[in-house]
Amino acid sequence: MMLLVFAVTFLLSGASAQYDADVLILGAGSAGLSAASVLASQNVSFIIIEAADTIGGRIKSTMFGGKIVELGSIGIYGTESSINSTVNMYNITGKYVDYDSVIVKSYLNESLDEQADAVWNKLANAQKTVKKLFGEIKEGKIRDMSIKVALENGGWFPKTILEDVIEIYDYDFEFSKFPALISTRGFQSVSDIQDKPFLSTDQRGLQNYMERFASSFMNTSGPQMKLGETVVGINHTDTSVSVTTSSGKTFNGKYAIVTFSMGVLKSKNDMFNPSLPAWKLDTIYRTSIDSYAQIYVKFASTVTNFWGTYQYILHVHPRRGYYPIIINLEAEGFFPNGTNILLFVVMGEEARRVESMQDNQVKDEIKGVLKGMFGSSTPEPESIRLERWTSDPLTMGSFTSRQVGDEGNPRFLEALKSRVGRVYFAGEAYHDVMDGFVEGAEQSGRYTAMEVKECMMDKKCPQFNPTPAAPKPVPTTCEASLLSLSLATLLACLMAVYLK
Ligand SMILES: Cc1cc2nc3c(=O)[nH]c(=O)nc-3n(C[C@H](O)[C@H](O)[C@H](O)COP(=O)(O)OP(=O)(O)OC[C@H]3O[C@@H](n4cnc5c(N)ncnc54)[C@H](O)[C@@H]3O)c2cc1C
Structure with missing residues (x-):
């Protein structure tokens, strides 16, 4: 009898010793940390493996021009209550944006505010039709269509460069792509639930809020957090997942949650062994991850404000998308006057082009833009700061959005979110509505962690079936x-x- 007890005890301890943790969480961005918080609350052991030296992922703060600025996510998006709860819980300083606080300047130093009002009215009329069409799409009466097609239904056919920039402000600015590529269902679903974002100017940085969040449930410098470990192999069987890193380490878990961006999954899907099945790869390749460049521009302390007090300045230029939007970080409620920092935002293909250039070339282009908008004696920027998210191997893009037809398609979403064996997936790209946003990443992380927990404890482990019964x-x-x-x-x- 004693021998039997000994043998059982030995077998049990041997079985658990082969795992470093129940769950390996790959990536310490919003999704990874939210997943970890749920597992911690459920007493499920986990290890987070992250390639960068810091946590946060696409939430990244840095010092520039004497201020902490956000290189990635800067706006807190969501419903009114979710935004308020994040802002209040972490006491984040900043201000709700006011999209009506905007002026329009041409590349020939003309103020086009009056003409812009007429264009905005025209667009607002077309947007009534877009809303009506969205209602019919939701009810299944008609198929999803691009925002461009929906706007055309409402009589919006931009022909002037002023109309182009106003269209960019309302559409490309949020989804980082041309309206012909934006799903009406996707765009309107987000607009329906979302309130005005809160723009952070918090001098601890949003990355610090991530650190405070992580510290609330784990020791971020303890053995559960492996920073500086780049995952190169994810080997999975029916009973375990073994992850190898470029430093030669191996971590074994019963399950893994992969939170890498779609850009990383597209370019490095050969890290999975066995390979991901065709139905999973299909959803990954069909989810586009776009480029979004935020360029901070600093002027010398001797320069006095020449850009005004409005929150947004639109740049009307013959080339669609050429430095179209400037955020005035000195507008009331943001940084104090004299900070002398503006934020230029460039989207889609233009963002890709800007990312491929040297900093001094970007600075020269911005110098030209400012002289065009404000006159030839406009002071030159002192320095600029641009993060290149599309060429960064840990992101390979800024954020995702779904194609027309995939958005709201239950089979597509089920396959996209489904586990593959013991490997689960979480991140901004997997949220039904808030894909692309931090809020979506956080919710996806929490939801996926609960799925893993249910599989472990309750043996409920649904997986996408690519060949459902006829x-x-x-x-x-x-x-x-x-x-x-x-x-x-x-x-x-x-x-x-x-x-x-
Ligand atoms: C310029 C820019 C502006 C944005 N603005 C906003 C905004 O205003 N509001 C908003 O809500 N959202 C915004 N977003 C999007 C938002 O930042 C993301 O949706 C969100 O942060 C994604 O979180 P995640 O956990 O899904 O992915 P990530 O934050 O990308 O986390 C994944 C983690 O995996 C790690 N990783 C990748 N490969 C490996 C590997 N091989 N081994 C180990 N670790 C690896 C990465 O380093 C990263 O830390 C913006 C993004 C960008 C780039």
Whole structure:
């Protein structure tokens, strides 16, 4: 008997010793940390493996021009209550943006505010049609369509460079792509639930808020957090996941949650062994991750404000998307006057182009833009700061959005979010509505951690089935009448057959 107890104890301790933790969380961005917080609350052991030396992922703060600025996410998006709760819980300083606080300047130093008002009214009219079409899409009456097509239905055909920049402000600015590539269903679903974002100017940085969040449930410098470890292999079986890193280390877990961006998954999907199945890869390749460049521009302390007091300045230029939006970080409620920092935002293909240039080339282009907008004597920027998210191997893009047709498609979403064996997936790209946003990443992390917990504890482990049972054939009228035992229908049916 003693021998049996000893053998069982040995086997049990041997079984748990082969795992470093129940769950390996790959990536310490918003999704990874949110997943960890849920596992901690459920007493499920985990290890976080992160390639960078800091946590936060695409939330990254740095010192520039004497201020802490955000290189990645800067706006807190979500519903009114979710924004308020984050801002209040972490006491974040900043201000809700006011999209109506905007002026429009041309590349020929003209103020176009009056003309812009007329264009905005025209666009607002077309947007009424877009909302109506969205309602019909949601009800399944019509198929999803691009925002461009929906706007055309409402009579919006931008022909002037002023119309172009106003369209960019309302659409490209949020989804980082041309309206022809934005799903009406996706865009309107977010607009429906979202309140005005809160723009952070917090001098601890948003990355610090991530650190405070992580410290609330774990020791961020303890053995559960492996920073500076780049994952190069994810080997998975029916009973375990073994992760190898470029430093030669191996970590074993019962499950893994992969939170890498879609850009990383697209370019390095060969790290999975066995490979991801075709149905999973299909969803990964179909989810686009776009480029979004934020360029901080600092002027010398001797320069006095020449850009005004509005929050946004639009740049009207013959080349669509050429430095179209400037955020005035000195507008009331943001940084104090004299900080002399503006934030230029460039999207999509133009962002890609800007990222591929040297800093001094970008600075020269911005110098030209400012002289065009404000006159030839406009002071030159002292320095600029630009993070290159698309060429960064740990992100390979800024944020995702789904294609027309995939958005709201239950089969697509089910496959996208599904586990593959013991490997689960979380991150901004997997949220049904808030994909692209920090809020979406956080919710996806929490939801996925609960899924893993349910699989571990309750043995409920649903997985996408690429070949569902064929739908049952619709019974003919005669069969249906027999099934429903309706005598009248049966007689009508037999009569119809007889008369044939
Ligand atoms: C310029 C820019 C502006 C943005 N603005 C906003 C905004 O205003 N509001 C908003 O809500 N969202 C914004 N976003 C999007 C937001 O930042 C992201 O949606 C969110 O941070 C994604 O979180 P995540 O956990 O899904 O992914 P990530 O933050 O990318 O986390 C994944 C982690 O995995 C790590 N990793 C990758 N590969 C490996 C590897 N091989 N081994 C180990 N670790 C690896 C990465 O280093 C990263 O830390 C912006 C993004 C960018 C780039």
